[in-house]
Amino acid sequence: MKISAKTDYAVRAACELAGAEPAKPIKAEALAQLQAIPANFLENILSALRNSGIVRSQRGAVGGYFLARPAETISLADIIRAVDGPLAAVRGEAPEDQNYSGAASKVADIWVAVRASLRVVLEETTLADLVAQKLPKHVQALIDSPDAWSRR
Amino acid sequence: MKISAKTDYAVRAACELAGAEPAKPIKAEALAQLQAIPANFLENILSALRNSGIVRSQRGAVGGYFLARPAETISLADIIRAVDGPLAAVRGEAPEDQNYSGAASKVADIWVAVRASLRVVLEETTLADLVAQKLPKHVQALIDSPDAWSRR
DNA sequence: TATAAATTCTACCGATTTAGTTGGGAATGA
DNA sequence: TCATTCCCAACTAAATCGGTAGAATTTATA
Numbered sequence: 001m002k003i004s005a006k007t008d009y010a011v012r013a014a015c016e017l018a019g020a021e022p023a024k025p026i027k028a029e030a031l032a033q034l035q036a037i038p039a040n041f042l043e044n045i046l047s048a049l050r051n052s053g054i055v056r057s058q059r060g061a062v063g064g065y066f067l068a069r070p071a072e073t074i075s076l077a078d079i080i081r082a083v084d085g086p087l088a089a090v091r092g093e094a095p096e097d098q099n100y101s102g103a104a105s106k107v108a109d110i111w112v113a114v115r116a117s118l119r120v121v122l123e124e125t126t127l128a129d130l131v132a133q134k135l136p137k138h139v140q141a142l143i144d145s146p147d148a149w150s151r152r
Numbered sequence: 153m154k155i156s157a158k159t160d161y162a163v164r165a166a167c168e169l170a171g172a173e174p175a176k177p178i179k180a181e182a183l184a185q186l187q188a189i190p191a192n193f194l195e196n197i198l199s200a201l202r203n204s205g206i207v208r209s210q211r212g213a214v215g216g217y218f219l220a221r222p223a224e225t226i227s228l229a230d231i232i233r234a235v236d237g238p239l240a241a242v243r244g245e246a247p248e249d250q251n252y253s254g255a256a257s258k259v260a261d262i263w264v265a266v267r268a269s270l271r272v273v274l275e276e277t278t279l280a281d282l283v284a285q286k287l288p289k290h291v292q293a294l295i296d297s298p299d300a301w302s303r304r
Numbered sequence: 305t306a307t308a309a310a311t312t313c314t315a316c317c318g319a320t321t322t323a324g325t326t327g328g329g330a331a332t333g334a
Numbered sequence: 335t336c337a338t339t340c341c342c343a344a345c346t347a348a349a350t351c352g353g354t355a356g357a358a359t360t361t362a363t364a
Contacts, residue, residue, distance in 0.1 A: 001156075001159070002244075003263060004243075005322075005323065006323080007153070008263075015254075019255030028340075034253075035256060038324060040324065043340080047340095047342075057339095059330075060332025061332065061337070061338045061339065062334095062338085063331085063332070076262065081304075084153065088155060102168060103167040103168045103170065104187060104282075105285075106287070110277065110291075112301060113294045114155070114270065116295065116297060118266065120269060121266055122266070130256075135261065142264075142268040147271075149264060152238075157351070193351090193352055212312085213311075213361045214361070215311050215312070215359095215360075
């Protein structure tokens with residue numbers, strides 16, 4: 001249940017793109033500096049985002065990267081799946097593809113619930129929400145809940 | 153955001169222990185067969201669970217493993233943290249220890265929301281719930297929601 | 305009370321994944 | 335033509351994952 005460096009970097013880079021003027025490309029090097037991301041590693045990530053149709057790129061002297069579509073239409077789940085694959089895979093497969101037996105026969109339901117609860121947050125929140133600092137109500141409610149910030 | 157084999161195995165083994173009579177030890181080998189888990193790998197997992205005070209062990213001829221406390225008091229989050237560390241770590245650290253700047257300054261909130269939503273499922277569900285096939289209402293609601301089982 | 309059997313415990317190993325680097329090539333604009 | 339920038343494949347180091355082997359410990363039995 002770790003959030004990988006790749007995912008974290010991808011979301012941050014996408015935020016910078018969403019915060020900039022549309023269709024005005026930003027250089028990978030500039031993104032790397034803005035968010036303190038290793039420049040070469042960031043190129044791998046941008047490449048994955050481009051392959052998934054989330055960003056587009058322009059080569060040459062005034063080139064760079066920009067969002068392929070409006071920030072309102074890009075969910076965080078889209079970004080995470082682009083760089084890291086499915087949201088909640090169990091040993092590389094979907095929860096419903098596992099078969100559980102005996103006392104553990106309901107474990108599949110738990111992983112499905114985990115995936116559903118991740119979707120509630122990540123599928124509904126868009127890049128536009130994130131840069132505008134206006135998260136969906138139910139997401140904000142989670143953050144405001146008393147022990148959300150307890151470290152445990 | 154992967155659910156590791158270790159986590160999946162740990163939950164399944166714990167279910168078998170919860171389903172058995174209390175304080176009557178079950179051999180690691182028997183657990184391995186019941187849930188089709190590689191026997192030697194399972195021993196590592198049981199060792200981690202023992203170090204966290206979730207199971208206890210008895211050596212010798214009639215030895216084995218059993219739950220250290222009632223199944224009602226063991227949450228799935230307890231088990232996952234025992235074998236895999238914190239529920240939602242960003243690059244090995246807690247979300248609130250990251251520092252985000254610029255357009256990405258609200259990203260920490262998102263990871264906190266992700267962790268909170270995982271907790272809603274994993275902190276409230278106990279081993280007893282799982283083997284009795286009676287999940288908490290809000291968890292069951294997630295599973296019953298229309299697109300929880302959509303593969304995406 | 306030795307001793308053998310059963311079982312946990314610990315240290316290690318190889319393969320895969322993660323995080324990041326390197327370097328050459330291809331497009332673009334001046 | 336040439337500087338700039340993206341593109342892409344291969345490479346590396348370190349951590350993690352999945353798994354193994356053998357030592358250490360406890361219990362049962364003679």
